[in-house]
Amino acid sequence: MYRTILDYIRRNRLFSPGDRVIVALSGGADSVCLLVVLNELREVLGLELKAVHVHHGLRGKEADRDSEYAGRLSETLGVPFVCVRVDAALYAREHGMSVEEAGRHLRYQIFEKERLDFSGTKIAVAHHRDDQAETILYNLFRGTGLKGLGGMRPVRDNIVRPLLSVGREEILAYLAEKGISYCEDSTNAQTDYVRNRIRSLILPEIREEVNRRAGENILHAGEMAAQADAYLEKQADGILKAWGVRETDEAGTITAQGVDAKALLAEDDIIKNYVIRMMIRSVNESMKDITMTHVESAAALLFGSSGRQVDLPCGLIAVRIFDELWIKRKKQEGSVDKERAVSLPELDFKIFPYKKGQEIPKNGYTKWFDYDKIKCALSVRYRETGDYMTLAGGGRKTVKEFMINEKIPKEEREKIPLVADGSHVLWVIGYRISEYYKITDDTHTVIQMQLNGGKNNG
Amino acid sequence: MYRTILDYIRRNRLFSPGDRVIVALSGGADSVCLLVVLNELREVLGLELKAVHVHHGLRGKEADRDSEYAGRLSETLGVPFVCVRVDAALYAREHGMSVEEAGRHLRYQIFEKERLDFSGTKIAVAHHRDDQAETILYNLFRGTGLKGLGGMRPVRDNIVRPLLSVGREEILAYLAEKGISYCEDSTNAQTDYVRNRIRSLILPEIREEVNRRAGENILHAGEMAAQADAYLEKQADGILKAWGVRETDEAGTITAQGVDAKALLAEDDIIKNYVIRMMIRSVNESMKDITMTHVESAAALLFGSSGRQVDLPCGLIAVRIFDELWIKRKKQEGSVDKERAVSLPELDFKIFPYKKGQEIPKNGYTKWFDYDKIKCALSVRYRETGDYMTLAGGGRKTVKEFMINEKIPKEEREKIPLVADGSHVLWVIGYRISEYYKITDDTHTVIQMQLNGGKNNG
Incomplete structure (x- = not known):
């Protein structure tokens, strides 16, 4: 033993x-x-x-x-x-x-x-x-x-x-x-x-x-898969080292990762897949909500013309820019059309440590959220397909279901602004904040959002 | 649809x-x-x-x-x-x-x-x-x-x-x-x-x-595995093209496949594994009976000194020869010591097409077998660990069990010659031929073996 x-x-x-x-x-x-x-x-x-x-x-x-x-x-x-x-x-x-x-x-x-x-x-x-x-x-x-x-x-x-x-x-x-x-x-x-x-x-x-030895057989196949995965990661890393380009902010955080499209196009599908996943991880850390379909639609841009782009979860986009394929954070303004954007409320954000027992503001225009729970970049926008929120009791509900339950008329639903963390909605402004982001005794850091002269204040 | x-x-x-x-x-x-x-x-x-x-x-x-x-x-x-x-x-x-x-x-x-x-x-x-x-x-x-x-x-x-x-x-x-x-x-x-x-x-x-979608999930993982496998095969093939050496017989059949040991040693374990499997396949076609352990023991020779070798199934060996690792067919004489080899009977082989209804010789020194069923190279030798035969009814029996059943005294068992296809025994000379290799209505080609002045004719 x-x-x-x-x-x-x-x-x-x-x-x-x-x-x-x-x-x-x-x-x-x-x-x-x-x-x-x-x-x-x-x-x-x-x-x-x-x-x-x-x-x-x-x-x-x-x-x-x-x-x-x-x-x-x-x-x-x-x-x-x-x-x-x-x-x-x-x-x-x-x-x-x-x-x-x-x-x-x-x-x-x-x-x-x-x-x-x-x-x-x-x-x-x-x-x-x-x-x-x-x-x-x-x-x-x-x-x-x-x-x-x-x-x-x-x-x-x-x-x-x-x-x-x-x-x-x-x-x-x-x-x-x-x-x-x-x-x-x-x-x-x-x-x-x-x-x-x-x-x-x-x-x-x-x-x-x-098979009586099924347990061992499963482990053996798993070991092969793990070795193959490690090897493919290494190959993908080599390609990004040779053919990658990146943008960083002042703090040195990677904000966009690009790769030479022609070089990647020459690789096998599985390597394209691994390289694109690695690019997403280098900009976003978490691969949560990233599916095979997302990776494949990003890979399809290798065949597309400059300027084409696809949306990925967590506020990311994959975009073809001349001879390069890029994974970037979506720009806030880019995601809504201009006419609608002007009607979006402005929010002031403030981030500070939470002291246990501190009183949480109870009004419609100032909200506190648990900052550490935010996974993607925050965006203020109208609802999109797939948006959901967490309700009391821990269940999830799509924003559409929520709006139906709240009896919000169909034509109004598109006009209600919200704050979202990827597809997970923190705050349907004027209506409800998500249970998931609420302050608890375990909260370390608060993000305060304050409505500031928008038209749709609730 | x-x-x-x-x-x-x-x-x-x-x-x-x-x-x-x-x-x-x-x-x-x-x-x-x-x-x-x-x-x-x-x-x-x-x-x-x-x-x-x-x-x-x-x-x-x-x-x-x-x-x-x-x-x-x-x-x-x-x-x-x-x-x-x-x-x-x-x-x-x-x-x-x-x-x-x-x-x-x-x-x-x-x-x-x-x-x-x-x-x-x-x-x-x-x-x-x-x-x-x-x-x-x-x-x-x-x-x-x-x-x-x-x-x-x-x-x-x-x-x-x-x-x-x-x-x-x-x-x-x-x-x-x-x-x-x-x-x-x-x-x-x-x-x-x-x-x-x-x-x-x-x-x-x-x-x-x-999970209700388990079927699709299994297919998706399978697709990834298939892509990875194809990619690894391609990489292994590239290595053999660059660093491989081979020996062929007059007919152009590959009889031995070598590779530069230093080049292979530099590769990841999974690539070593794929290259060695490909080497075995190039000499032997079938990977039947080749397990992970065989591949690993061949890979271990990359660290060994010249002359070291390991036995593989189907009469193959992996051997380190100076700066190269080789997969070869075992030489018939090499596998038994000289003194014992002289006592092995000589066999005449003849190969010809089978005509349905042709009478099959029924004597102890001439035997017919279905030639197309032979997977490895034939060898005439004494029994080895793992030897088995197929008996009437389709069951398998180790040669050891067979000899015990036949009440052959222990000291005699090592002296009985046999004809084997890898570990699958066709003929325990003097005793029994394996059901598996017998002539049937489906036989296309016969291999006839005739005892020729050996000492142990049965």
Whole structure:
């Protein structure tokens, strides 16, 4: 067991001597095994460990028992321990997420915070081989490219996964052999319904009906996909280094990424695809809401004439400018025609830190939003197809549905200004602000928007 | 429907004007739709069609009904038609296959034969989008690389798949709208148990429990995998063109393929993998029995010193010779030590066409085998680990098991010579010949082997 894990750690260079490692410890078998094994390898690898347990404020006594066990185990092993309590249910409500999703968000936030407090260099989590097969299927069924088919990587940013080379059965056998106990269910409870169905229904059925070694076979295909993905990324990067051009603002942030169209045109479709994705990422960070269709429509501009452009999510456009293809941020004025633009209200923006308990203005022309939740560039505009907002309770509604519910006459709907973050609407001016962007106790930074002499003030 | 299919045909260049096309017609909905649609597009695409129905000699009256219907439909459409009768159950027994596998083998043999008779250029088969999702999962669960994840290609050799862009539901709706009938079950009966379980149990469950669009998502990931695979093949081919060396025999057949080790060492692992696979294919055609482990052990020779070698299946070796890595056929003498080699019997080989009903010699020293079934190079040698043979009834047995059953004393087992095709043994000399290689009514070419003064004649 040590041997397998140590080989895996070395082959994938998970740690360097002197690493200070936060170990995510739920108290379930997987994380207990992770802590025990890392503790045994501590000297060999030259690591400092700290165990962090997150109490989600769910599952009452059972969760208390898990926390206590995690603490006791750490003490026995002589590993420093901290337990952090959160309210996952509340966070879920406030952010329009499922409780499981909220739990995951909170855990990684806490691990990262604890890492900084500990002057830590790595966060070790207990995902194992069976989790990997499950992740690959989850991605495949819900839509993914090669990257998702590759599953979880051994290293991502600060996060390392030393157990990816061992299966759940080996973990249980190891703990049994060592006589180490663990808390039942504490890990399962943290995964969502769909993952549980894949794990406990679909994967066993595949093993039973199709192939007993299906788990390993899925991992092997995933490994090939991950290698292919890494190679294609490298090729795409090489092309952008050779044929790319970029614009940056004063702060050095990339505001537009271009590439020589003829050079890209000569490449295979899959490379065009990877290069365009990389261009979008260099301007926007997040690939959220970017679909294959968007990438293909941008690639089609390689065949088009200068000046042609297509809209992408998050306020981006792809545009052909002479011999180059560019990914840029849409200019605010460009997106509405001039006559309509003059009727759009002017807004004053102000950004400042939020102090807990600070009173939030309650009037129709001054609104506060959680600045950190904004993903794309803000735009003030009329509604567009696909616009949606988050309502109380966390559900999503299209702006069209909202306007119908509000009984706004059809001919008026096009005249109501709104503030949007990509297609996610923060504020239908005069009507409603989105739950998602509201100030909560977790808000760090506020963006204040104030109506300023527009015609449609509500 | 026509539009979708025509677009797909054009985008993938399935046909050229003047193509003469064999249409595989089972009588089920999919193939009926294929024939009707191709017939409608005949003039637009400039095609000549001929429908071929294979009667498997199974399912009694139901199969007769299917054949009759296929014939009537072709007549109505004015498409030439032929029905070929085979005995799939017999073929399965004789070749140690499942009946479904035998049916598939026979169908493609017949389509190919009919194509030649028709001076045909293409064979059109009715696989559709749902078959594709099923194929991708089938490959993923049973073990595959990117190629298998890509599923079926629109074109492979002479075979084209015009319906890959439409789903089963669209096919049924189309036939209902046109008032065209079809035979129930005739296609399902041709697929095997495992595929049926994926289609009727696992895929519906994935749609229900994980994602309603899982089918499309799987196809999308498959498309990415296929594109990546094609790109990696191209890169590997480029490397072999630049850095490859080869040896050929008088007939121009490649007998050994080498590559500059330093050049290959500089490449990513996935490229090393693709190059080595391509080298094996160039010497051996078939990649059967070649696993990831074989490829990796060959790749490991890039780090080794000159003279190091590893055995591969099908009588191949990978060997490091100074600055080059080679894939070669093992030399017969090389594989057994000298003292033992002298005791191996000499065999005379003779190859000639088989005339149906020709009498097969029935003695211990002259044996006939179906020459076309031999995949690797033949070798006369003693048994090796992994050797197996096919027995009456179609089962496989290791040579070790066979020898135990025959009550051959342990110390004798190493001394019995055999003739082998890779690890598949044709003849345990003095004991038994493998069912798989026996002469049948389908045999085209015979290889005769005659014992000639060896010491161990049986």
